[in-house]
Amino acid sequence: MSELLYSEVENDLRASVRDLLSDRSPWTAVLARTETDQPYDLALWRTLATELGLAGLLVPEELGGAGASAREVAVVLEELGRAVAPVPFLGSAVLATSALLAAGDAELLPELAAGNRTATLGVTYTTAPNAVFPASVHVHNGRLTGRIGSVVDLDVAEFVVVPAVGAAGPELHVVEVSSARVTPVVPLDLTRRISHLELDGVSGRLLATGDAAEQALRSALTTGAGLLAAEQLGLAQWCLDSTVDYAKTRYQFGRQIGSFQAIKHRLADLWAATSSALATSRAAASALATGEDVGVSVAVAAAYCSDVAVLAAEEALQLHGGIGMTWEHPVHLYLGRAKSSQLALGSPERHRAALATLIDLPA
Amino acid sequence: MTDLAAKVEAFLAEHPPAGADPIEFLRARFDAGLAWVHFPVGAGGLGAPRAAQFAVDEAFAAAGAPEAVPAAKVIGYGMAAPTILTFGTPEQHERFLRPLFTGEEVWCQLFSEPGAGSDLATLATRAVRDGDDWVVDGQKVWTSFAHAARWAILVARTDPTVPKHQGLSYFICDMNDAGVQVRPLRQITGEAEFNEVFLNAVRVPDAHRLGAVGEGWKVAQTTLMNERVAIGAHAAPREGGLIGVAARTWREHPELRTPGLHDRLLRLWVQAEALRLTSERLRQGLAVGQPGPEGSAAKLAFATINQAVSGFEVELQGEQGLAYEDWTMRRPLETDWASRDPGFRYLRTKGNSIEGGTSEILRNIIAERVLGLPREPRSDADVAWKDLPR
Known part of the structure; x- marks a missing residue:
């Protein structure tokens, strides 16, 4: 049975990330940034990547990374989710990095690990790990042409890892974003941006072909889905904590509203769901770290934590009453993130369908 | 190998389980301090950390060692023993713990x-x-x-x-x-x-x-905390609970499958697996200290999933779901739920959200002791019991 508790090192890592985020990215700053032309906090991203060395957690030391595992990345994502921090960690340090690692890249990874460059994975953000290899981009004479809708963190990426179909089948390329057309989408989630990517005869650097390309993409999406669960967990915990605090300070009918069973029972259920989300997320991170039981652990965590995050954000809004419905309160940032993340990297339903095959419960 | 594992091995070498008289074996295990190793020396234990007990139990089970009758365990092991240990006198430890462990006294x-x-x-x-x-x-x-x-x-x-x-x-x-x-x-x-x-x-x-x-209330709290942990902290394999029974039925009876039931089954499977991992995490966390109110959450979730799965099972049966195996009045000392029919499980699991603390009371406990939310105003706290309305 995998280790489901946090180690001391992981707790220290959490504390340093939380300190930085509470100092540099309070929700007031996140909210203020949403309607500017710089929705991402790139200065914060630089600090996370270079000073704390978090961009290279998954990258081996010989490529300039920290040689850590998915367990540490999960802890970072819990904190980023808790703060709905507007940084491209998921796209660059998780999705693109995992794809490059699986494809055996040694050129871009050191740059990503060092925080010199930012990248993302060129798939539609809703793509599930077991999806068929995307065929919307084609390769002719080494040049890529096609369109990929709704790519996460593309706005601030300098490189994008693109799955494409060549003469001999699946290929994976690294493309410079400056050579492509990027069209931002007005997002439901104000703290994480998506954009459409259009390639018109763009040259790329070939990373992998055939089975290797398919496997690298699947590996990146699996890692992404399993670790997104950690971000969803952190988001759910913030929603629970802030709502519990509010229920203790808000008075109606001469009592703290948290003394009414109509409120406290909902919060007790949410705490129980969040505790279970934590267990599934830890199991997925441990599975990704050890390579054991990855398929089932990731599918369970992704299916479970997606829904718990949405539940937590919706409960937070309802139990805050009118104030939760206002723009000036942060709960809508969490609701948008939670609902978008539910669709991301495979909806709960897609993960359950994947599970059906893995655990032999066919339709 | 840890000291404790070595002790268990030495004990098993000296008292081969095969063919042993169960009571004599369990008496010797108690006397060796391997009954519940987190109890003090002389009370069936060795003053070891609470978490060490799991490995000891596993080692004895793996060796095929005799165990007390099931009826001895639920109340005796789970509730009476920790309470007697915490609040009992040396004389009470001496008199009650050993025959409780061996199952001679239920x-x-x-x-x-x-x-x-x-x-x-x-x-x-x-x-x-x-x-x-x-x-x-x-x-x-x-x-x-x-x-x-x-x-x-x-x-x-x-x-x-x-x-x-x-x-x-x-x-x-x-x-x-x-x-x-x-x-x-x-x-x-x-x-x-x-x-x-x-x-x-x-x-x-x-x-x-x-x-x-x-001080009976304080003593009873110890008993009840252990009751919830006894129910919630047990490590189980994947598909170990009622979901395993439902999954087996699904695999063996393709003719019963529908798309709607398929998605429900998968949702229940995920929920059951999440609960299993939650309980496993609780078990790992029990390594230090006493059981906390977190056990209440596992018990709450256990009731919910059992009721949902057994209700699903009856529907999955189709026509067979109309039948009930047997209404004969019996007085069982143990019930193997997995071997009964879905109708029995459906009815029996209704008690899971009532026995050992209703789900409503458990939510109060979580809200007040874990989340620190204020209590409901109480009208009976300062009134003599004899004057309470009833």
Whole structure:
């Protein structure tokens, strides 16, 4: 049975990330940034990547990374989710990095690990790990042409890892974003941006072909889905904590509203769901770290934590009453993130369908 | 190999489980301190960390070692033993723990009453001092194993003139006393797993009191905390619970499958797996310290998933779901739910959200003790028990 508790090192890592985020990215700053032309906090991203060395957690030391595992990345994502921090960690340090690692890249990874460059994975953000290899981009004479809708963190990426179909089948390329057309989408989630990517005869650097390309993409999406669960967990915990605090300070009918069973029972259920989300997320991170039981652990965590995050954000809004419905309160940032993340990297339903095959419960 | 593992190995070498007399084997295991290693030396333990017990139990199970009868474990191991250990005198440890562990003496719990369920502290069974004894009169209900039990842990009111929590005391009651009458309590499954227990001038020696007079509520808290952990912290394999039964039916009967039921089954499977991982995490966390209120969450989720899965199972059966295996009134000492039919599981699991703390009370416990939310205003806290409306 995998280790489901946090180690001391992981707790220290959490504390340093939380300190930085509470100092540099309070929700007031996140909210203020949403309607500017710089929705991402790139200065914060630089600090996370270079000073704390978090961009290279998954990258081996010989490529300039920290040689850590998915367990540490999960802890970072819990904190980023808790703060709905507007940084491209998921796209660059998780999705693109995992794809490059699986494809055996040694050129871009050191740059990503060092925080010199930012990248993302060129798939539609809703793509599930077991999806068929995307065929919307084609390769002719080494040049890529096609369109990929709704790519996460593309706005601030300098490189994008693109799955494409060549003469001999699946290929994976690294493309410079400056050579492509990027069209931002007005997002439901104000703290994480998506954009459409259009390639018109763009040259790329070939990373992998055939089975290797398919496997690298699947590996990146699996890692992404399993670790997104950690971000969803952190988001759910913030929603629970802030709502519990509010229920203790808000008075109606001469009592703290948290003394009414109509409120406290909902919060007790949410705490129980969040505790279970934590267990599934830890199991997925441990599975990704050890390579054991990855398929089932990731599918369970992704299916479970997606829904718990949405539940937590919706409960937070309802139990805050009118104030939760206002723009000036942060709960809508969490609701948008939670609902978008539910669709991301495979909806709960897609993960359950994947599970059906893995655990032999066919339709 | 740890010291403890070495001790277990040496014990098994000296007392080969194969062909051993179960009682003699369990007595020797107790005397070696390997009954519950987190108990002190002399009380069946070695003063080891609580978490070490899991590995010891696993080692004995792997060796095929004899175990006490199942009826001895639920109340005896799970609730009576930790309470006796925490509040008992050396004489009480000496008298009760060893035969409790071996299963020679089965225990039951005399807590709930017809008028005191969720509000256990309002219970009315009276204990009146008479020389070196207490004389107990009252009625208890939902008592498992009462018809097999040698001893009971009993909470009774020793002072009705003070507020309800302050007037209780905790006793060990002799179930062989002439004043104890046990009647089966038939439940909605048709069986009687539980009993009603009538206490008429039952004499309990003061030497069988656990904790001080008037401190029965505090003692009972220890028992109840252990009850919830006993239910919630058990490590289980994947598909170990009722979901495993439903999954097997699904695999063996393709003709019963529908798309709607498929998605429900997968949702239930995910929920059950999440609960399994939550319990496993709780188990890993028990490595240090006493059971906390977190056990309440596992118990709450256990009730929810069991009811959902067993309801699903009846629907999955189609026509066969209309039938019920057997309404014969029996008094089982153990029930293997997996071998029963879905209708039985459907009815029996309805009790999961009532027994051992209703789901509503568990939510209060989580909200107040874990989340620190304020209590409901209480009208009975400062009123003498005898003056409470009832």
